[in-house]
Amino acid sequence: MDKRIATLSTVLGVLALSTSLAIAAEDNNVSPLSGDDYGIELYASNIHDVTRSSAYLWAYTQGEGKDLAKTRVYSYFFVNGKLKHKDYDNGRDYANIGYEVDVKELISCEIRSSHYAYNKMNEVVTETSKKEWPE
DSSP states (O other): OOOOOOOEEEHHHHHHHHHHHHHHHHOOOOOOOOOOOOOEEEEEEEEEEEEEEEEEEEEEEEESSSSSSEEEEEEEEEETEEEEEEEEEESEEEEEEEEEESSOOOOEEEEEEEEEEEEEEEEEEEEEEEEEEOO
16 A cells, blocks of 8 residues: 555656646746757858958858857868868857968968857757858
């Protein structure tokens, strides 16, 4: 008889706890374990201030959502057809990276970037972007 009472007591306790969580989630309009409210709001790769011998290449990622934990941008910088630099930046809701090109003669440049947004459970959303000069 004591085992049945203990089992019944445990079941009722778990039921009460899950009901309380469900009511709290409804009251706050959130799901306690979802983690789905995150993403990439804006992202881009850009080339500015191009001259005969220089340019500025940069990229950014802007995340959004209440479950957003981290943003990241990872970029590859090409100058005159060759990979010259690669770098990344992390941020809470915004990350950006830049590279100043300074060569004897600028024939072409390109930036290729991967953009990431992570939620609190380390799930990730990704996008890619690229910009070339001359277009």
